[in-house]
Amino acid sequence: MSTATTSMSPRLGRLAARVLTFLVLGIAALAITAPFLWIFRGALSGSDAELYRLPPTFDAGTLTVRNFGRVTEQVPYFRFFLNSIIVSTVVTAAQLITCSTAAYAFARLRFRGKGVLFALVIGSLMIPIQVTIVPLFLVMSKLGLTNTLWALILPGIFSAFGIFLLRQHFLGLPRGLEEAAKIDGAGQFRTFARIILPLSGPSIATLGILCFTYWWNDLLLPLVMISDTDRQTLPVGLVLLAGRFSTGSLGTIAAGITMAIVPVLVVFLAAQRYIVQSIASSGLKL
Amino acid sequence: MTTSSTLRPGVGDRSVTDPGPPAPRPRGDGAAALAFLTPSIITFLVFVLAPTVGVLVLSFYNWNLLSDGTFVGLDNFDRLIHDGRLLGVYGSTTYMALAILAVNVVLGLLLAVLLETRMPRWLRGFFRLSYLFPFVVSASAVALIWRFLLNKDLGLVNYLLGLVHVDRIDWLGSSAFAPVSVIIVNSWKTIGFSILVYIAGLQSIPDQLREAAIVDGAGAWTRFWRITFPLLSPTIFFLVVINTINSFQIFAEPRVLTQGGPGDSSRTIVEYLYDRAFGDFDLGYASAIGITFALILVVLTAIQFWFSRRWTFY
Incomplete structure (x- = not known):
């Protein structure tokens, strides 16, 4: 930057660099926030024509909340939401217990076979669930757990990363x-319990947030394991909702998406400091 | 639930058998280790190791969901070699994964460095939060939003491009642009994560180094390449590893945006495996595909660790 502006007065160059910086940052922020605002606005639109009017307009007179009601008529939306909460919360709680106890054993205890076991843990980092999804489905099916929330909870409990x-x-x-x-x-x-855990709040929060986010968002496992609509989680539920309408009632889909995003936004804003710090430090901690 | 019951015996033994005076330190902690590791060992055996072995075994069988399958030797691997689609799917997976990786690592670094500029705290906070937010939203919601935005005739993206006289692009329906759409949407969702990790890396670089360089008369450009970039190499390496692994495993975005099409132009390997297993119920063949995928991940990891020794300064 500085080399290109040496011919100008240095002050003008610095000003130009600053303007350019904020322009880039601002455009990036707009590119990320605008789609959300657009979908929120779409959820309030009375007709598809209005949703797709370009450029987007915001006319308070035509806004409606009917779309939200339509979402719950079409799919068991609150059921999806509850299922997602149950799965993500239980997996996260269980993962924090198994990972912290195992990590303590590997970090502090002396026992035979430690090296081999740890090598197995590290090795399994390379085998993601996408590779083992077929036999995992058969295991669940043999245990009689397919089409239950257990099929979404149990595979997430062990985490080599954690x-x-x-x-x-x-x-x-x-x-x-x-x-x-x-x-x-x-x-x-x-x-x-009394010494190590109290000193590990931030690390445990990091793992908890990453784990919860991952299982809250997962699409593959529920798609494979669950066949009853009532037992689906939110990500699949949204796809089901969108699939109900090939044309028409796009406002209802927008409303469904909005209902899925707004609670996440509220939690995100409320816990922003934790979330930002946790994710930022995930690179430093490894 | 099982964890607390497995942990207690070991703990009880200890607190009962050694009261007051400190006993000589035992040579090993076998019993305690067993108690601490049991929850992980059980879940590892049942949900990681058994399915991993299962993939290997299944790949030698012709297995559908109705019957328990017949041993077919190497037939599935023979089919892999003759599967004309497989190579194409790997090609599109690799193309999309590398592009997503590049966007995250390069654009993420640019935005993170720009965020270091002096600015009010609320503004920095706003930028950070808005970049990160899509990361916590589910991929299927993100993909559904973009399905609206990328619509050829009615989408906002083509409207904006029209303002600068770019012809309508068939984002989701043409084999040239369908993978580009997946790249854009996935990068849009994940870049906030990379930016935050970069910010943490940048903050861990001691200020004195940069101040010393300023005293020595180094410009911003020189300071970046001579100080910031080398000291950031562990962070860059971490992001390369994480983003490679994640972007090779993409499933939701192509599934919701394009269904992998047109043709296989935006199909990922996980989507292909899913269709063979749960669309065709060809579990044996899907497992053979899973093995090729696992091998690729192992090779990628090995390459990355080899590279990390060459160009990171720990």
Whole structure:
């Protein structure tokens, strides 16, 4: 930047660089927020013609909330929402328990076979669920769990990524406090629960947020495992809703999307500081 | 539920058997380790290891959902070689994955560096939050929104392009632009993640280094390439790994936007596997495809670690 502007006065050059910077940042922000605003506005439109009027207009007189009612008439929307909440919450809670305990064992305990087990964990990082989805479906089917929420919960509980992330963090904690606790007679479990966990809030929040986001958004597993509409999660539910209308009632689809996004937006804004810090630090922690 | 019951015995033993004075430290923590690892071991065995072995076994069978299948030796692998579509699907998967990777790594870095400019805190916060928000929205909602926006005749994108006299583009219905649509939509969703990781990387670079360079008279351009970029290499490497792995596994975007079409132009390997398994119920063949995919992921990971040794400065 500076080389290109040397011929101008340096002050003018700096001003130009600043204007350009904000132009790029602003366009990027607009490109990301405008589609959401457009879909929210579409959810309030009375007709498809209005939804697709270009350039988009905002005429308060023609706005309607009827589309939201139509969503719940067409699909069991609140059921989808509840199912998504159950799956994401249970997977996240279970994953935090299994990952933190396993990570503690790998970071602090001495036992036979540790190297082999850890190598298995790291190796399984390379085998994503997309590869094993077929036998996973057969396992669930043999267990009689297909078409239940268990089929969406159980495969998510073990997380090699989560164990690795927390192990890295635990390894970085000072050992002094633990030694002191041991001298006071604390067992491994008490050391873990009273010393390690309280020092690991941010790392655990990172894993929790990444895990919840992933399972909240997943489309593949529910599509494979669930056949009853009533047991579907929100991502599939939206596709089902969109599939009901090939033409016409686009406002209803927009309303369905809006109903799926607004709660996420509220949580996102409420927990923004945590979410931003957690995601930002996921790179630093590995 | 199972976790607490498996954890307790080990804990109980300890607190009962060594009260007051500190006992000499035991040589191993086998019992405790078992208790701590049991939940992970069980879920790993049933939902990771068994299905992984299952993929290998299934790939030697002709298996549909109705019967338990017959052993067919290497037939499925023979079919892989003669499957004309498979190579095309891998081609489009690779094309889209590399483009998404490039957008995330390059555009993400640009935006993250620009965000370092002096500006009011609320404005920086607004930029960050708006870039990140699509990351927490489900891919199917994102793809449905873009299905509206990219509509050939009525979509906002073609309208805006029309303002600058670009002819209408058939974003979702032409084999040239369908993969571009998937690239745009997935990058749009994920770039906020990359930007945030970059910001954290940039903040971990000590200010003194850049200040020293300013004192030495280095311009912004030199400072970026001589100081920021090399010190950012671990971050770049992390993002390359994460984005490669994620973008090769794309499923929702093409599924919702284009159904993989037209032809196989925007089909990803996961979508192809899904169709063979749960569209044709050809579970054996789908497993053989899964093995090729796993091998590719292993090779990619190996290549990345080899590269990381060459050009990151830890």
